[in-house]
Amino acid sequence: MNSIENLQWRYAVKKFDEHKFLSEEQINILKEAFNLTATSYGLQPVKMVVVKNKDLQQQLVAHSWNQLQVVQASHLLVLCIPKELTSEHVESYFKLVKDIRNTPDEILNPFKEFLVNDIANKPKEILTSWMKNQAYIALGNLMTVAANEKIDSCPMEGFNPVKYDEILGLNKLNLNSVLVLPVGFRAEDDYMKDLKKVRRKTEEVVIELS
Template sequence: MNIIDSLKWRYAVKKFDSEKQLSEAQINTLKEAFNLTATSYGLQPLKLVVIKNKEVQKELMSLSWNQAQILDASHVLVICIPKNYTSLEVENYFNLVQKIRNTPSETLKPFKDFLTADIEKKTQDELTLWNKNQAYIALGNLMTVCAVERIDACPMEGFIPEKYDEILNLTAQNLQSVLVLPVGFRADDCYMKDLTKVRKDLTETVVEIL
């Protein structure tokens, strides 16, 4: 199927088949897709927590307004950002650039200095908002890849981040949860499964300047 057919196929699954599990290859595809997601300046201020543990999923469900998808999904993906973000991330990034591309320091220095100064002048609240925006890019990318790979998903903001951080020991890793994406396979009796997708006409959502 082409990409449009795949996007028409996908929907936010309301009921997963709890007996069906993603293969290791499918999970690895999602991990790679996450790692390849575009981020501002390529800094990748994101981490992905991959959960396949029914006891943990049950505990998280109670912190997600009891949405059953958390428990019934094959895996639960949690997109996280740093709790405290500093210009050290720029230093680490350019060290990686040099390692991979063997780019001379003097070539990288102007851009490195610019990014360092830009981050150091921002407040932590501004940096958190900036990094959250990157998390939404990653979520969109993961959802598209899921559609292409015929993996069902249900993007969620409806959870208690502070409690997730506690259960998953994220604070100790300087992380905070931002978005949740249960993934798996739709149940045969999911009431949304066969409903026609509702979208505005293209003329209402696209502005063309010719």
């Protein structure tokens, strides 16, 4: 199937098959897809927590507006951002650039200094909003890759981040949860499974300038 057919196949699953689980290979594909997601400046200010623990997943249901997909899914992917973005994050990124590409300091340093100063001078709420935007980019990429791999998903904003952070121990990792993506396989009796996708006509949402 091509990409458009796969996106037609995809929908926000309302009920997962609790007896079907993703293979290690499938989970690794999602991990790599997450890691390869484009981010602003390439800084990757977002992390993904992979939960495959039914006890933990069950605990999280009550803090997810009782959406059962959280526990029904094979795995629960939780996208997180740092509580605070610091110059150390920028420094480590440019060290990685130098290690991988062997780029000279005289080329890297001006851009590195710009980013260090830019981050240092931005209010925390602006940086938090920017990092959340990067998480949404990752979410979209994960959903598309999942569809191409015939993996079902259901993106969620409706959850209590404070409780997620507490239950998953994210505070100790200096992380805040921002988005949730249960992944697995649709149940045969999911009422949404065979419904036609509702979308406006492409020409209504795409503006072409020539």
